[in-house]
Amino acid sequence: MIEKLDWIVIVLSLAISLGIGWWAAQKNSGNTESFFLAGRSMPWWLLGVSxxxxxxxxxxxxxxTDWVRTDGVSKNWLWWS
Structure with a gap:
């Protein structure tokens, strides 16, 4: 059964997510590059969290798991590059 605290967390998470989306949409200058790169103005910590x-x-x-199985642990860092 979902308790009151669960609903608060769900609504708060949704509100934060929608707020960030709305804020990013307001900063969009209308071209594709600005949309996908957020005008190159997003803070480093938000990009890291993303x-x-x-x-x-x-x-x-x-x-x-497949990369590590086939090529070893060093392959784990490939997806960061």
């Missing part, structure tokens, strides 16, 4: 969050996708652990 990069780390990408590793939680469903397929990423499978890919990294």
């Amino acid at each position: 990069m780390v969050a990408t590793t939680f996708a469903a397929d990423t652990p499978t890919l990294i």
